Amino acid sequence: MSPRFHAPYPGWDILDKWESPSFNDITRAVLRRRLTEVHARRFFTPAEWLAVQALCDVVMPQNDNPRPVPLADWIDAALHEGRSSGTRHADMPSPRDAWRQGIAALEAEAQARGADGFANLERDAQNAMLRDVDDGKVSTEHWHGLPPQRFFRNLVLAEIVAVYYAHPTGQSEIGYGGPASPRGYVRMQPNRADSWEAPPGDWPDEDTP
Amino acid sequence: MSHAHRPRAIDGQAPDVFSRDDTVPMRQFADTDEVDFAIVGTGCGGGVLAAKLAEAGFSVVAFDAGAFWRPLSDFASDEREQEKLYWLDPRISDGADPLEFGSNNSGRSVGGSSVHFQMVALRFRPEWFAARSRLGYAIDWPVDWREMWRYYDEVERACAISGPLTYPWGPDRGRYPYRAHEVNAAGQVLARGAEALGVDWAPTPLATVSAPRGKSPPCVYRGMCKIGCSTNAKQSVLVTYIPRALDAGAEIRDLAMVTRIATDRQGRATGVEYHRDGQSRFQKARNVVCAGYSIETPRLLLNSANARQPTGLANSSDTVGRYLMVHLNDAIWSVMDDEIRWYKGPPSMACCEHWNYIDDHPDKDFDGGYAFMSQGPLPTDYARTLVTNSGVFGHELRRKMALYNRMAGLKMVGETMPCADNRVTLAEETDAFGVPRAHVTYAHDDNDRRMRRHARAFMAQMLEAAGGRDLLETSSTAHLMGGCRMGADPETSVTDSDGRTWDVPNLWVCDGSLMPTGGGVNPSMTIMANAARIADRIKTLCASGTSERAHG
Numbered sequence: 001m002s003p004r005f006h007a008p009y010p011g012w013d014i015l016d017k018w019e020s021p022s023f024n025d026i027t028r029a030v031l032r033r034r035l036t037e038v039h040a041r042r043f044f045t046p047a048e049w050l051a052v053q054a055l056c057d058v059v060m061p062q063n064d065n066p067r068p069v070p071l072a073d074w075i076d077a078a079l080h081e082g083r084s085s086g087t088r089h090a091d092m093p094s095p096r097d098a099w100r101q102g103i104a105a106l107e108a109e110a111q112a113r114g115a116d117g118f119a120n121l122e123r124d125a126q127n128a129m130l131r132d133v134d135d136g137k138v139s140t141e142h143w144h145g146l147p148p149q150r151f152f153r154n155l156v157l158a159e160i161v162a163v164y165y166a167h168p169t170g171q172s173e174i175g176y177g178g179p180a181s182p183r184g185y186v187r188m189q190p191n192r193a194d195s196w197e198a199p200p201g202d203w204p205d206e207d208t209p
Numbered sequence: 210m211s212h213a214h215r216p217r218a219i220d221g222q223a224p225d226v227f228s229r230d231d232t233v234p235m236r237q238f239a240d241t242d243e244v245d246f247a248i249v250g251t252g253c254g255g256g257v258l259a260a261k262l263a264e265a266g267f268s269v270v271a272f273d274a275g276a277f278w279r280p281l282s283d284f285a286s287d288e289r290e291q292e293k294l295y296w297l298d299p300r301i302s303d304g305a306d307p308l309e310f311g312s313n314n315s316g317r318s319v320g321g322s323s324v325h326f327q328m329v330a331l332r333f334r335p336e337w338f339a340a341r342s343r344l345g346y347a348i349d350w351p352v353d354w355r356e357m358w359r360y361y362d363e364v365e366r367a368c369a370i371s372g373p374l375t376y377p378w379g380p381d382r383g384r385y386p387y388r389a390h391e392v393n394a395a396g397q398v399l400a401r402g403a404e405a406l407g408v409d410w411a412p413t414p415l416a417t418v419s420a421p422r423g424k425s426p427p428c429v430y431r432g433m434c435k436i437g438c439s440t441n442a443k444q445s446v447l448v449t450y451i452p453r454a455l456d457a458g459a460e461i462r463d464l465a466m467v468t469r470i471a472t473d474r475q476g477r478a479t480g481v482e483y484h485r486d487g488q489s490r491f492q493k494a495r496n497v498v499c500a501g502y503s504i505e506t507p508r509l510l511l512n513s514a515n516a517r518q519p520t521g522l523a524n525s526s527d528t529v530g531r532y533l534m535v536h537l538n539d540a541i542w543s544v545m546d547d548e549i550r551w552y553k554g555p556p557s558m559a560c561c562e563h564w565n566y567i568d569d570h571p572d573k574d575f576d577g578g579y580a581f582m583s584q585g586p587l588p589t590d591y592a593r594t595l596v597t598n599s600g601v602f603g604h605e606l607r608r609k610m611a612l613y614n615r616m617a618g619l620k621m622v623g624e625t626m627p628c629a630d631n632r633v634t635l636a637e638e639t640d641a642f643g644v645p646r647a648h649v650t651y652a653h654d655d656n657d658r659r660m661r662r663h664a665r666a667f668m669a670q671m672l673e674a675a676g677g678r679d680l681l682e683t684s685s686t687a688h689l690m691g692g693c694r695m696g697a698d699p700e701t702s703v704t705d706s707d708g709r710t711w712d713v714p715n716l717w718v719c720d721g722s723l724m725p726t727g728g729g730v731n732p733s734m735t736i737m738a739n740a741a742r743i744a745d746r747i748k749t750l751c752a753s754g755t756s757e758r759a760h761g
Contacts, residue, residue: 005607008614023286024439030285059602086296086311090303090648127603134600153597161592165610166289174613176588177432177552179286181439184429188554190394190547201548201614 005064007173008201014178015168021183022196031179034167038070043079043096047117048103052076054119055106058126059160065169074163075099091147095155102151105142112139175201216464216486217277218319223455226448227424227441229282236458240492244268247481247494249467249509252321253736254720255500256446256454257364261744263457267751270460270492272483274505275317277463278324278447284439288589291436294318294325298646300504301636305652306686308535312435312590314689315504319463320447322502323733327434327556328416328443329582329622330370331730332361334379334565337578340726344568346576346656347627347726351697351706352742358382360738365414368444368737369422372414378562387419390428395551396559398617399583402675403561413560413582416444416733430554432585446737468644470497470513470522470716478522478716484642496756498708498717500740503533503689506722507633508647510693510703523693523710523718528703530633532694533651534727537623538687539661540584540594541668543677548614557582557620564667565729575660577624578729581668584618591616598683617677619668622687623660624729625653633692688732692722707746708739715756719743 015031017023041049053072062068079096092098109129110118121129132138133148164170171178175198177185187194217224222232238244245267248255259271276293278284285291296315302308316322335354336343350357358380365386372385389412392400396412403410417428417438428442441448451461465485473479480493499506507530511521521529565578586594592610595601601609631652635645653661661684669680695718696702699711708723710716721736728735750756 005604005611008611026282027285027287030287030290034287034289060606061604084297084299084311086299086313086315087302087307087309088299089307090301094299130602131600149600153600157596157600157602158593161596161606161610162289162589165588165592166287170610171588173607174588174610175550176613177550180429180431180433181284181286182429184431184440185553186430188391188393188430190397190545190549192394193548193550197550198614203615 006204008203009173009175009198010202012175012198013168013172014176017178017196020196022181023179024181027179027181031168038073039077039080041073041076043076044103048100050119051103051107051117054126055156056160058123058130059157060164067169069164069167069169071160071163075159078159089150089154092150093146098146098151098155101142101146102155105138105140105146106133108140108142109133109138216462218461218463223461224277224279226279226452227281228279230279233452233455235455235460237460238268238270240490242268243493243495244270245494246496246498247492248272248498248500249481250321250500250502250505250720251319251451251461252316252446252500252502252720253323253733254502254740255498256320256450257737257740258498258500258719258744259459259461260450260454260457261741262747263454263459265744265748269454270462270494271454272462272465272467272481273319274466275319275463277319277461278437280437280439280441280447284437286431286433286439288436288587294437298640301638301646301648303648304631304650308649308651308686310504313685314687315502318447319461320445320451323445324437324447325435326445326733329557329560329731330365330368330372330414330416330734331560331562331580332379332382333357333728333730333735334578337726337728344576348696350725351695356742357738360742361734363741364734364737368416368449369418370414370416371419373412376414377409377411378566385414387422390415390419390554390558392558393430393551393554393585394547394549395554395585395617396583398545398549398675398677399559399561399619399671402671405674406671408561408563410559410561413557415555415558417442417555418444428555432552432554432556433587434555435587435590466642467509468512468642470509472513472515472517472522472713476517476713478713496715496717498719499693500718500720502720503692503722504633504647504649506718506720507692508635508644511635512644518712523703523712523716525712526700526702528694528701530692531629531631532627532691532725533631533633533649534625534627534690534724535651535686536688536727537579537621537625537657537661537664538685539623539665540618540620540683540685541665541672542616542618542681542683543672544612544615544679545617545677549617550614551585551616552587554585556585559583562730564664572663575656575663577626577656577660579621579623579660579664580729581619581621581664584620588613594683594685599681617672617675619672621664621668622729622731623664624727625657627691627694627726628654688727690721690724690727690732693718694725695723696725707750708743
C-alpha cells in the first residue's frame with residue numbers, strides 16, 4: 001500500500017498573502033470567485049452524483065483537509081458550462097457524453113464486482129477497480145467506444161488535479177508560492193527562499209536523503 | 210472567467226497594452242476599402258508582418274480570433290483563469306499518436322502564442338536550412354541560412370533577447386541585446402549535470418528583459434510565463450510588434466474570426482469573410498495573408514474551396530494541411546536533495562543543444578537533432594503531466610505532488626520528420642460559425658522513436674549525474690510546424706520562398722505552417738525571422754511591380 005500522505009508544509013497558506021504585493025486586483029477577484037462561487041449540481045443526475053463524488057474521494061482523498069476542495073462541484077460546473085480543452089480525441093465522445101458514459105461504465109463495473117454502485121465499494125476495492133480501469137481490465141459492455149485508460153487519465157484524473165491544484169488548499173499543501181504579481185521572487189538559489197515563500201519543508205523519512 | 214467578450218479595438222482606439230485601461234489611437238478602414246493586405250492572425254507570423262508592412266506604407270488590417278489583452282489588468286496569477294489565452298475550441302485529434310492542442314501549442318489572443326510562450330529564443334542550426342543536401346534527411350528550405358540568420362539578428366533586437374555573451378554552439382552570433390538572467394536552481398541542476406558529463410550548457414536566451422526597456426520593467430521571476438506575463442517584462446508580439454503596427458497605421462481587429470477567403474472568377478483573392486461582434490462581414494483586400502498557424506491556416510484554405518479550386522484554395526499540389534510536424538517533448542523528472550522551488554523564474558533558464566550539433570557519433574542513431582532545457586511547470590501543469598503519464602491517484606498522487614518543491618526536470622525539443630500523412634483535414638462536425646472543425650491525424654515514425662529513446666537515456670544520465678533520484682519518464686509533444694510548407698517545387702509545396710501561394714498570386718502564408726522542417730529548437734524565433742524576411746521580400750516585389758499594392 002502507498003504510504004499515507006504527509007504534508008511537508010504544515011501551516012503554510014498562500015491566502016495569508018492576500019493583502020500583500022504578491023496579489024493584485026484581478027487575482028483577488030478570480031480567487032474570491034473560486035472560494036465562494038460553488039454552484040449546485042447542474043450537469044450530473046442525482047445517481048451519477050454519488051458516483052462522481054466517490055470517484056473524487058478516491059482519486060484525491062481529503063479526509064485530512066478541514067475544508068475539502070469541492071472537486072465534484074467544479075467538474076459539474078465545467079461540464080455544465082461546456083468548458084473545452086481544445087482537443088477531442090477521435091476515439092472519444094465529447095466530454096459531456098464521455099463523462100456520462102464513463103460514470104455509467106464505472107457503476108456497471110462496480111455492480112459486476114457485487115456492489116450496488118461505485119460509491120458502495122470498500123475503499124480497497126475502489127482503488128483496485130480504478131487500477132483495473134487504468135489497465136484496461138474491464139468486464140462490461142458499457143465501455144464500448146470509450147477507451148478506459150484515456151477516460152480515466154485524460155478526463156477524470158486530469159480534471160480532478162486541474163481543480164485541486166488550482167485551489168489555494170492544493171497549492172499551499174505542496175509549498176507552492178502562489179500568486180506572484182506584481183511582486184515576484186528574488187532568491188533563485190537552491191534551498192533559498194524569500195520571506196514571502198513557504199519556510200523549508202518538513203520531509204518524511206522516505207523522502208529525506 | 211473575466212473574458213473580453215466584446216471587441217476592444219474599435220472607434221479609432223486600441224488598447225494601450227502598457228496601461229491598465231487606456232487606449233492608443235488606431236487608424237481604421239471600412240469593409241469596402243480595398244486594403245493592401247488583410248492578414249489573418251497576429252502572432253509571430255502575422256504580427257511581425259503587419260508591423261513591417263504598415264511601416265513600409267501599405268494599408269493593413271490584421272484580424273485575430275482572440276482578445277486584445279491589457280496584461281497589467283487582465284492577467285491573473287492563476288492557471289485556470291488564464292486558459293483564456295488558449296485556443297480551446299475542439300480540434301479532432303486522430304492517428305496512431307494523437308496530438309494535444311489547447312494550452313500545449315495553440316494561442317488565441319492578439320499576439321498569438323507568443324502571449325503564453327516560454328520565451329526560449331533559439332536559432333536553427335545553419336545546416337538545417339539545407340537538411341537534405343547537407344545532412345541527408347527531409348528536405349531543404351528554399352532560403353539560404355545566412356539570410357535567415359540576418360533576420361534572427363533583426364527579431365532578436367526587436368524582442369531585446371536576454372542571453373549569454375558567448376553561445377557554445379554554431380557560428381558566432383554576436384552579443385545578445387540584453388544580458389543573461391541569473392540561472393535559477395532548476396537551471397543549475399542542468400548545468401551541474403552537463404558539467405559532470407563534460408558537455409556544454411548555456412543560460413537560455415530568453416524573450417524577457419533583464420533590465421528596463423521602454424515601458425517594460427525587468428523580469429521579476431514570477432515564473433508564470435506560460436499563463437501570460439502580467440508585468441510586460443515578456444517581449445511578446447503583443448507588446449513589441451503590435452504597438453509598432455498600430456503606430457504605423459495598421460488596424461487590428463480583435464475577436465474577429467475569419468471563416469473564408471473569397472475569390473473572383475479569375476481565381477484571385479478578393480478579401481475575407483469574418484465574424485465580429487455578432488455580425489457577418491466582408492473585408493475587401495488586394496492581398497490576403499494566412500497567419501493562423503499550422504492548424505487554422507490549412508483549415509481556412511481548405512474551407513475556402515471554390516469551383517475552380519474544389520479541393521481547397523492554393524491546394525493544386527494536394528499539400529495544404531500536409532507535412533504537419535511537432536517536437537518530441539519527452540521529459541525526465543527526478544527528486545533532488547535540495548529544495549529547488551522551480552516555480553521561480555522563467556521555466557527554462559538553462560539549455561543544452563549538444564545533440565543538435567553532432568552528426569557522426571557511434572551513439573547517434575537518428576536523423577535530426579534535439580535540445581533540452583531545465584523545467585519549472587506550474588502546479589496543475591505538472592500534476593496533469595504526472596497523472597496522464599502514470600495514472601497515479603490517491604495518497605500516492607498527493608505524496609508525489611508534495612515533492613513539487615524538490616523536483617527538477619529536463620525536457621527535450623526534438624525534431625520530427627515531415628511526413629505527408631501527418632495532416633490537417635476538415636471534419637464533418639462544424640463550429641459555432643458553421644466552419645468544419647479541424648481533423649488532425651498524427652503518427653510518429655521509427656526515427657522519432659530512436660531519437661526519443663536516445664534523449665531519454667541522455668537526459669536521465671545527466672539528471673543522475675546532477676544528483677537526481679527516483680526518475681520518472683513522461684512523453685508528450687510540443688509546438689506545431691508545417692501544414693502549408695514553402696518550397697522550390699510547386700508540385701510539393703504550397704508557397705514559394707516568399708510565402709506567396711503558387712496557385713493564387715495575391716494569396717500568401719506567413720506563419721509556422723511554412724516551415725519545411727522543424728529543427729530541434731523552439732520555433733518562435735524562426736517563425737518571426739521568416740516573417741521579417743517575407744515582409745522585406747514583399748516590399749521588394751511591390752517596388753519592382755510584381756505584386757499588388759495601392760496607389761496614392
